[in-house]
Amino acid sequence: MKEYSIIGKPTPNVDGPAKVTGEAAYTIDMTLPNMLYGKLLRSPYPHANILSIDTSKAEELPGVKAIITGKDTPGGKWGLWRRFRELSDQQALATDKVRFIGDPVAAVAATTEEIAEKALDLIEVEYEPLPAVFDPIEAIKDDAPMVHEDFPSNINATRHIEWGDVDKGFAEADYVREDRFVLEAAHPCAMEVHNSLASYDKGTGRLTVWTSTGSPYFVQQNLAEALKLREGDIRVIKPHVGGHYGGKNSTMPDAVNAAILSMKTGRPVKIVYNRDEEFTTTEHRTAQNMALKIGLKKDGTIVAFEVKTMTNGGAYTGLGATTLYLTGTFITMPYKIPNYRYDGVRTYTNIVWGTSIRGFGAVPAKYCSETQLDRAAKDLGIDPLEIRRKNAVIPGYEAPGQYKFESCGIQPCIEKMAVRVKEKWPKLEKDEGIGYCAFAYMSGGIFNWIDTPYAYSSAHVKVNWDGTVDLYSQAADVGQGHNTVAAMICAEELGIGIEDIRLHMGDTAHAYTDLGAWGSRETLMNGNAIKDAAAQVKQKLIDIARLKLGENIAYDLVAKNKRIFLELRPERGLSYYDLVKDAIRANDGVPLTGTGHYTPHNKGMISPAYGMGIMAMKAKVDRETGHVTVQDVLVVHDSGQIINPLGARGQVEGSIHMGLGYGLCEEMPMDQGMLLNPEFVDYKILRTRDMPEIEILDVPTYEPNGPFGAKEAAEATIAPAAPCVANAVYQATGAEFYSNVLKPEKVLKAIREAEKKQKASKATGK
Amino acid sequence: MKQQLKIVVNGEPYDLFVEPKTLLVQVIREMLGLKGTHQACDSSSCAACTVILDGMAVKSCSVLALQANGKEVLTIEGLADGTKLHPIQQAFIDNWAFQCGFCTSGQIMAAKALLDENPNPTREEIQEQMDGHICRCTGYNMINEAIRDAAKRLQSEKSAQSGKGAA
């Protein structure tokens, strides 16, 4: 592997000093002079016609500066599936009817938050409740209430994927099994709630919005649609963001209503959700029903696979349609599946909607497929690690018309896992088991449902007289550490230090487009754009150096350690700082600039590259109480060339935390569309005492599509956590799970059923 | 009816008038503009707003401002020594013990209170003490390691100082 000066070296977070001193400003910390506070009045009904809204009493309250209802908004609808206009289904305030408990119907701007809240109580809304639907199976019935007009049986999106000859594959299989699953919803629970600060300039008609988002560009596009303004008249700034995890891709009513209220009052308006609103009205990981049918040969080779999915989409689309698609994709990875068929439908229902939460698609999908694979392996008498090794893809493997693995370290990962597991856990105690799960995930999505006319990512580099560099991009650091990665890539390419680079990120007015932080895209896509921009500047410096050194033109020059020198004769070179001065002088006094971009081409339907690996967990089951203790976690993963080992470890640790929550305790029980646990007291997030230690081993590869050979590290390891736990319990007790969230009562029930089954099979002598 | 609140925050004395229902976190964030202390829930269950009140880590959302009358508060803004970061802050940076950083102020203040009382805690003791804090990014292990690293730094700082004192 190539030796780099910066890439691959553990590098502290460039935002560290700001974040550990409390100086880092999040949107929630920001105020503007003369600012008003906005609040949203929300529907108490899951489905109802709005008959009338009377705001007169609220308007009389001193301190109230504006009240708006649906008819006062510009009325533009928006969404992220902009290629399919009918799926742009979100609106600022409900006009004709409300579609879930929490759908906003009115917005207030007042001089204090307290007055705004009081005003909400004084608004009188008359509703006519309508029959509602909460479940995908009910929603798809012919006589089900319609959540949106023009969507019969509430079919919001469908997806079909097929390759090979599935029916022939099943006919040739020695062993076929079918399993049906019900997956629970989960909330991303970012610590910083959704909030936005909007400031409209009456004189110029331009709008500036600061918001807690993963994609300032998406917000800019959506605001333009919602407000019927030009995109260019809207500036969106992403300050530090207190957590995203996929829950901050969609533009939400906070941003849009703050903007409308600012346009009405001519004053800055800020809307901050409370934690209850965050739980009940912002996007979550979709609940879904899945059915899987797998066919294998006696030796464990998969010959056919068929998957059916119905997701409980909720009231609007968000990125839920993408999740539906990716469920059908990631469920096949990282295995060779010669014959495959997937059908998915996302249904509209009268609940808050589901979307693209961390590891989207993969998390529910892998839970089902990897627990099913363990059961198949047991029936066939094959070791669970061996069945995964046997079916794992190899470099160059292609799923016809869908995806191709270029760098691909899954086989070496499994081999390394086999060795390490024996060393690490040589002996199991009673009621202990080891569960495995192999995984793969995209490094940025290729699909363009957002319908951007721009490059997927771009970056601009400006080198100043003193050698300092300004790096501009809309790319979003949402905590994952992208700012550090961006600075590292720029510094490595220019052969300078991170301290030479000043970042200007996440502002639509200061940089060219980047689609934001989702689908583990920033390292690869923004990294490529930054590397491209920096390389253009570097070439200018190399040209000047070549001129000054007067060397043979066949010699290669490199930029490293703040010098530009002959690769084979490092002593012959010039200082970067001196060359910059010369280059600017030679450029008629204009600072050196480069503008780089990246859009994937001819890389299939999903992603240019895939992070992958295998996870193992050792867990112990208490047969008396049903309590599952995850004792130890081992991950072997291939993230290509890791840019920042500190950040990559953080991503893996954090993914496993959220993935374990999905497997053990996080759930969103609802009654008639009402969430029953909208607080951290009742919504169980794993705390520090619940977290096992995690050992992470790397299998580095070189990804040809990534900057310096890098690919994703942020999401691949969330999906395997829950199936690892379920498989560990299965190996220890034989208990089978057809739903995530292994609460003790569920574990006890599954153990009893397993015991019954074992007795019955003994009795029949099988 | 507003009442007088005399309070010392990060070494600065303040003489304020607050409503009886005003929370300490509101005084810190809204009246004093110290936005480094974050609030992430409305049910006293995430500990993001932890500050040190007379040497004890408390959730500032669960203390009435008037309960802090006559007392000293330390927030994240008061931890560094001028431009020199406190060893806990430095250890959090060096161990990648935060990602989004929103819960970090509370984690660091709790770690400070913990290390003041127990200068050499084990992994399990840290887990015990820090269990009330929600972090959605890190999975906690790297925070735990940062606190153990900070303990070492503080101890070597202390022994360097006492060495100096003896000489």
Added chain:
Amino acid sequence: MAKHYRCPMCRKICAEHLDLARHYLGQTDKKHKEWLKTQGLSYAALIKAQVTEFGNKGYQALADVLKKTAAEVEI
């Protein structure tokens, strides 16, 4: 030259009726949905059959209708 079949509602052509059915049910516009009614089919019922039962049942049902109705094209 090979025989292809044209979608009754748009310009799409496919070599197999099953592929044409797959195209058809992937369209979300009103026009495609409405035509199914004239053939005695329900969009929702076809999707439901496709996603709740293993096999290609929904597509097959539509393909059977398209066999009778889709225009042939030689390309």
